[in-house]
Amino acid sequence: MLNEVRLGDVIQLERIPIEVDPKVEYRQIGIRSFGNGIFHRDPCLGSELSKLRYFEVRPDRLVVSNIMAWEGAIAVSGEKEKGFVGSARFLSYRPIGKVDLRYLNYFFQSKVGRVVIKSVSTGTVTRNQTVSPKNFENAKVPLPGLAEQRRVADKLETAMNQIEQLVHMKNASTSLTLQHADALFRSVDMYVPLSKVLNESSDFVAVKPDATYRTAGILNRGRGLFMRPVIDGSETKYSRYNRLQKDQFVYSKLFGWEGSLAVVTEEFAGTYVSHEFPTFDIDPEAADVEYMTHLARWRGLHDSLKGQGTGMGSRRKRVNVGRLLATEVPLPDLPEQRRIAKQLTLARKAADGGAAQVEQLATLRRTLLDAAFTGRL
Incomplete structure (x- = not known):
């Protein structure tokens, strides 16, 4: 004791x-x-x-x-x-x-x-x-005594320094991935409005009070869709929901200017969003779905949308459909789109793996600290 x-x-x-x-x-x-x-x-x-x-x-x-x-x-x-x-x-x-x-x-x-x-x-x-x-x-x-304090502190300091170096390397890798994407998109000479590749397509369903709905939202800065809690129809203020379909392009009118854009993956097919989330089919003869997925994550597109909002105050800057579709984006021919998408997918997988490792390192850090002060180090 x-x-x-x-x-x-x-x-x-x-x-x-x-x-x-x-x-x-x-x-x-x-x-x-x-x-x-x-x-x-x-x-x-x-x-x-x-x-x-x-x-x-x-x-x-x-x-x-x-x-x-x-x-x-x-x-x-x-x-x-x-x-x-x-x-x-x-x-x-x-x-x-x-x-x-x-x-x-x-x-x-x-x-x-x-x-x-x-x-x-x-x-x-x-x-x-x-x-x-x-x-x-x-x-x-x-x-404990000073010698024991130093022993524990030395061990923790060595471990924490190694963890810090690894986290720094992983974060640097993520930053390089973003820079790589930026360089690839900016290397494209041909720009076209999004209206050339996106066609409005909604699947509205009437909300039933006795039904439940698996809903989704979109994170800003191109970080993709996320699951919201399942909600009862009797608990929502909406009279209808828009049902998402795989490979659709979707964005948030409220936060499009913050980069709340995404392409629907298999995981989110069949989930519901409100009318504030317009959806679009991607024209397969003009655009590659994988390319559009990375484009939705691109900070260059997010920057282009920052000045497209209407309304007063930063949290009321709705980006309407017309303004989104008028926004010009880099769009080479389909073979070049697929080449760029392939590179970015490989880079993204590496970055996602690094992010998962950063979370694991944070858990390791907490575990080491708790072990040190419960007599297990």
């Missing part, structure tokens, strides 16, 4: 205030949630800082975001943070006892550590859960 130690007995709040000069440039820190470390904000003049008080950030300090600690916004500063400043929102602690700050940081990222943080956070609304220095310092944490 580990001894519980009051945090204020092993770490001490360090406040080194600065006098903000409006004409001097400052570099601020921020802390990412979920244990993703410190990041550096763009330099700015003192005149551009908020009205909060600012303090020096020194290396080898446990830095806690007092408003986001409950979400894992805690980190250890390093030499890279030397010369930076942080607002009063960041509590900076130096060690005064036998404690490895890395161990404490990892502890607060674990399941048991998050329970401790939430227990000393005040506020009733999730985004108002603030940690005060007094409450934080009075918290008690299980703390």
